[in-house]
Each structure stands twice: as structure tokens, then as C-alpha cells.
Amino acid sequence: MSTPNRHLFSYLNKTIPANWDRPAFTDFGHPTAYTFGQAAEQMARLSLLYQQLGISAGDRIALYGPNSANWAVGFFSILAHGAVVVSILPDFTPEDAAKLVNHSEAKVLLASESLIAKLDFASMPALAAVVSLNDWSLPFVANDMPELNAQPSVSLTPADICYRDDNFDDLALINYTSGTTSSPKGVMLTYRSLSTNLTFIVENFYTTPDMKYVSILPLAHMFGMSFELIYHFAAGVPIFFLTKLAAPVVLQAYHECKPYLIFSVPMVLEKIYQKNIRHIVTKPLIRMCWNIPGIGTFIRRRILKGLMDAFGGNVKKMIIGGAALSEEVERCLMDVGFPIIVGYGLTECGPLIGYSDWDVFQPRSCGKVVDRMELRIDSADPYSVPGEVQVRGEAVMTGYYRNEEATRATFTDDGWLRTGDMGIVDKEGNIFLRGRNKTMLLSSSGQNIYPEEIEALLNMEPGVMESLVVQRDNKLVALIVPASKKVRKTRIEHAVKQVNNRLPQYSKIISYEIRQDEFEKTPKKSIKRFLYS
Numbered sequence: 001m002s003t004p005n006r007h008l009f010s011y012l013n014k015t016i017p018a019n020w021d022r023p024a025f026t027d028f029g030h031p032t033a034y035t036f037g038q039a040a041e042q043m044a045r046l047s048l049l050y051q052q053l054g055i056s057a058g059d060r061i062a063l064y065g066p067n068s069a070n071w072a073v074g075f076f077s078i079l080a081h082g083a084v085v086v087s088i089l090p091d092f093t094p095e096d097a098a099k100l101v102n103h104s105e106a107k108v109l110l111a112s113e114s115l116i117a118k119l120d121f122a123s124m125p126a127l128a129a130v131v132s133l134n135d136w137s138l139p140f141v142a143n144d145m146p147e148l149n150a151q152p153s154v155s156l157t158p159a160d161i162c163y164r165d166d167n168f169d170d171l172a173l174i175n176y177t178s179g180t181t182s183s184p185k186g187v188m189l190t191y192r193s194l195s196t197n198l199t200f201i202v203e204n205f206y207t208t209p210d211m212k213y214v215s216i217l218p219l220a221h222m223f224g225m226s227f228e229l230i231y232h233f234a235a236g237v238p239i240f241f242l243t244k245l246a247a248p249v250v251l252q253a254y255h256e257c258k259p260y261l262i263f264s265v266p267m268v269l270e271k272i273y274q275k276n277i278r279h280i281v282t283k284p285l286i287r288m289c290w291n292i293p294g295i296g297t298f299i300r301r302r303i304l305k306g307l308m309d310a311f312g313g314n315v316k317k318m319i320i321g322g323a324a325l326s327e328e329v330e331r332c333l334m335d336v337g338f339p340i341i342v343g344y345g346l347t348e349c350g351p352l353i354g355y356s357d358w359d360v361f362q363p364r365s366c367g368k369v370v371d372r373m374e375l376r377i378d379s380a381d382p383y384s385v386p387g388e389v390q391v392r393g394e395a396v397m398t399g400y401y402r403n404e405e406a407t408r409a410t411f412t413d414d415g416w417l418r419t420g421d422m423g424i425v426d427k428e429g430n431i432f433l434r435g436r437n438k439t440m441l442l443s444s445s446g447q448n449i450y451p452e453e454i455e456a457l458l459n460m461e462p463g464v465m466e467s468l469v470v471q472r473d474n475k476l477v478a479l480i481v482p483a484s485k486k487v488r489k490t491r492i493e494h495a496v497k498q499v500n501n502r503l504p505q506y507s508k509i510i511s512y513e514i515r516q517d518e519f520e521k522t523p524k525k526s527i528k529r530f531l532y533s
Contacts (some may be wrong), residue, residue: 007165011234017158023238025069046077048152053128057082064088065112065133074110087220094118168192177347186401193350196394207235212257222351258312265322267525273329300336348397354431365430386434390416443506461495463487475510
């Protein structure tokens with residue numbers, strides 16, 4: 001394997017001085033904002049605070065809070081100090097967050113005030129201090145710590161920026177992922193992993209000084225951290241963080257910032273499609289005219305314009321990750337020419353595994369394995385018989401923190417990472433996923449059933465908000481959440497019937513249950529399947 005072209009901090013050593021007075025981090029609709037130079041100065045202040053707290057290189061510092069400009073500054077301050085970031089999703093309860101602080105042996109916790117108010121500091125005895133992500137104050141300091149200066153005076157110039165950029169194999173991050181089928185585990189990622197991901201993105205994307213980016217993915221999740229935060233800061237692109245993800249705020253941010261690039265999870269795009277597009281494209285007259293020269297082109301252009309306008313009118317690419325995108329949505333958007341790409345990643349790979357650019361992307365795939373990584377399918381016939389997707393390369397984690405048993409179980413004897421995903425590849429190397437190994441169901445006749453594929457069909461039916469397919473007594477049961485309380489049972493019955501008409505006999509839904517409450521989800525909007533049966 002080749003060494004990444006450039007270390008994460010080798011980018012920042014050039015980007016920060018070159019963009020010193022330009023905007024870097026802004027909380028959309030709020031006064032908190034930093035230029036690149038101001039971010040560097042606040043990073044330096046926090047580093048001096050860490051020194052006062054006795055934090056050395058390799059010590060752990062935890063981050064626990066929603067997306068914000070201060071979260072971003074805190075993240076880079078930890079790495080610049082040489083400490084290890086412990087990213088804890090704000091979705092974790094304060095009790096669970098405290099357990100992860102203890103498990104990671106973190107000595108300092110950076111957290112938002114709303115979460116700090118719910119924390120029991122006594123339950124985290126190793127903490128030297130807690131730092132507020134709202135104003136950098138110190139709501140908690142251990143009794144044996146000397147008097148501290150939380151905001152030491154710092155004055156930097158562009159010439160002062162010189163971060164260490166030769167420690168590829170040092171631990172940079174412990175990412176606690178919620179997962180959908182198991183308890184959280186701390187994924188250990190080195191600078192090599194973060195830098196490999198960054199290098200690939202830089203090589204395959206482009207930026208100009210006038211571009212802006214709107215961040216909506218959770219920064220504590222690897223998808224948002226690598227693509228939205230690390231890449232755009234390294235590329236010199238101003239980032240606008242949404243402190244609220246209400247639809248009107250998101251649309252307003254897109255309208256005002258006009259982002260050139262959007263990263264998203266499938267659920268966001270599928271909801272937009274269901275609400276604004278599906279009722280148009282499913283009309284018999286529209287379907288009949290869809291491929292007629294002239295009028296069909298006119299219809300598709302109108303749909304494309306509406307989509308582009310909704311996202312600010314300047315989108316060059318929309319990359320979808322975190323889960324499978326509905327085939328109906330993908331086909332429609334590709335038909336109208338919307339620049340959509342479905343990628344493939346895993347927290348354990350920091351996260352990128354598969355990607356192909358718009359001009360070569362194959363429908364229903366999730367791209368080809370990225371540079372500096374290798375992929376194989378654990379199947380006697382990887383081109384037609386699904387097997388577990390396994391990878392190795394520079395981006396792969398070193399293991400799970402303080403969990404040797406889980407680490408051993410995740411790697412094969414010859415050193416490949418078991419992704420837990422089932423899939424095939426074609427002769428050109430395009431990856432086609434079929435579902436999770438752990439969620440795969442076996443029919444009474446021995447056929448493999450991937451419930452995600454059935455759920456994708458159900459979720460596209462009118463009246464269905466979301467669904468989950470489980471197996472009871474060898475029979476498939478669909479748990480369905482209606483789109484609203486006004487949806488009648490007969491509409492759900494019709495949806496199930498329509499889906500069954502498209503399924504082979506062994507994977508048909510035998511019965512269904514209507515649920516009023518949405519399913520509990522992970523930050524990347526995957527249903528926590530292990531909670532339901």
C-alpha cells in the first residue's frame with residue numbers, strides 16, 4: 001500500500017494561512033462564526049488549556065454535543081494538540097455518554113451546555129475538567145487541579161501555523177458508533193485513515209474560493225466528520241452548520257448559501273421525492289410521455305429545475321451514503337439528469353470504501369473500491385452469488401478500543417475486515433450490496449431474504465412513512481408506520497398487496513402490523529433493528 005499523498009495537517013498548514021481572513025465556520029442564523037485565522041487562534045487557546053490540565057500527546061479528550069462551529073474548533077484543537085478525539089454522538093443519553101467517557105479513559109470532556117446540565121460528573125472520576133462548547137467556560141474542574149485560565153491570551157499570524165504532519169500511524173480518533181444490531185464500540189482510526197480518506201476526496205472533488213457548504217450530517221459520525229468537516233476545512237471552503245434540522249431551516253440555508261455539493265442520507269432525499277415529485281411522475285399521462293422526444297425532455301427538465309432550485313440551484317454533485325437508496329428514486333433522478341451518486345462506507349474505514357464519479361456511476365451500485373483499498377467478496381461466485389464484502393487497506397481501523405474479542409471477530413485470519421454487508425461485484429469492479437449479513441433472513445425453502453430490499457419497496461408506497469420486515473415462525477411480517485394518522489388501513493393493505501406483486505413467492509409479506517410511533521434510529525437514520533422482532 002502506498003503512503004497517502006498528504007497528511008491531514010499538511011493541508012491545514014497551507015489552507016489556514018492562505019485563507020486567514022476568510023470565513024471558516026459559521027452557525028447558520030446565529031452570531032457564532034470564525035475566520036480561518038480566528039479558528040486557529042481558538043485552537044491554540046484550547047491547546048494551552050489542555051497543557052494546564054496536564055493533557056499529553058495520546059491522551060483522550062471527548063466531544064459530546066450537536067453540530068456547531070465550536071464543535072468543529074474543538075475537534076481540530078484536540079488533534080492539533082496531539083491528543084486523541086473521542087467523538088460521542090449527541091443522541092447518546094448522558095448516562096451512556098458517561099460510560100463512554102470512562103471506557104475511553106478521556107481526561108477532558110468538551111460538551112454543549114444542554115447536555116452538561118444532565119451529566120453526573122461524579123460518575124466520571126477520571127475527568128480533569130469539562131469545557132463548555134457554548135462559551136469555552138469550565139463548568140467542572142477536578143478538586144486537585146490548580147487554578148486555570150480558561151481563555152489564555154493568544155495572538156497568531158499566518159506564519160505561526162505549523163502543525164505536525166508526519167505521524168501517520170498515531171491514533172487520531174476513537175469513534176463510538178451506535179450501530180443497529182449491537183452495543184457501541186470504539187473504532188480506533190489513525191491519521192493514516194483520516195488522511196487517506198481526505199486525499200481521495202481532494203483528488204476526486206474540486207473547489208473554488210466562492211463555494212460554500214451547508215453541513216447537516218452529524219459531525220460525530222464518520223460520514224459527516226470526514227466529508228463535511230475535515231474535507232471542507234482542508235479545502236478552504238466556508239462551512240455553515242445548522243443547529244436545527246427543521247425542513248424550513250435546511251431549505252433556507254440551501255437557498256442562501258447555494259452549496260455546490262451536498263452529502264446526505266437516503267431518507268432525506270426519499271422524503272423530498274415522495275412529497276414533491278412522486279405524485280407527478282406516477283401520473284399515467286406523464287408516464288406515457290416520459291420518453292417521447294420533445295415533451296418528455298420538457299417534463300424531465302422541469303422536474304430537474306425544481307430539484308435544483310430546492311437545493312439552492314448550484315449543486316454539482318449529491319453523494320448519498322449510510323444506507324441503500326430506493327431504486328425508484330435513483331432511477332427517476334438519474335432519468336432527469338440530477339447529479340446523484342451513491343457511495344459506500346463504514347465507520348471502521350473512516351469511512352470510504354466505494355465511490356464512482358457521476359459520468360461512470362452504474363445504477364444500483366455504490367461505486368468501485370477507492371484508491372489505497374482492496375475489496376473481495378467471500379463467495380464461490382462473487383459475480384452472481386452474494387457473499388460478505390471484505391476490505392483491507394490504509395483506511396481500515398486498527399481495532400476496537402479495549403475490546404480484543406470484538407476486534408478478532410471483525411478480522412479474518414488473513415487480515416481482511418469483515419464489513420457485515422452482503423454483496424456482489426461485476427466484471428468492472430462495481431459493488432452491488434444486497435443487505436446486512438446479520439439482518440439476512442432464511443426462508444423455509446432455504447432462500448436468502450434481504451429485508452432491506454422489501455422495506456425499500458414498501459417505503460415508496462403512498463401512505464407508508466417507514467417499515468421494518470421481521471421473521472416470525474418462518475413467516476415475514478411487515479411493521480409499518482403510516483405517513484399520517486389519517487391513512488386508512490385499506491391503504492396500507494393495498495400497499496402490502498402492491499409490494500407482494502413484485503416479490504418472489506418465498507419473500508412475500510404474510511402479515512403486517514401498523515405502528516403509530518416511528519422506529520428508533522441511529523444518527524445516519526438506520527433503524528435500530530435489534531429493538532424490534
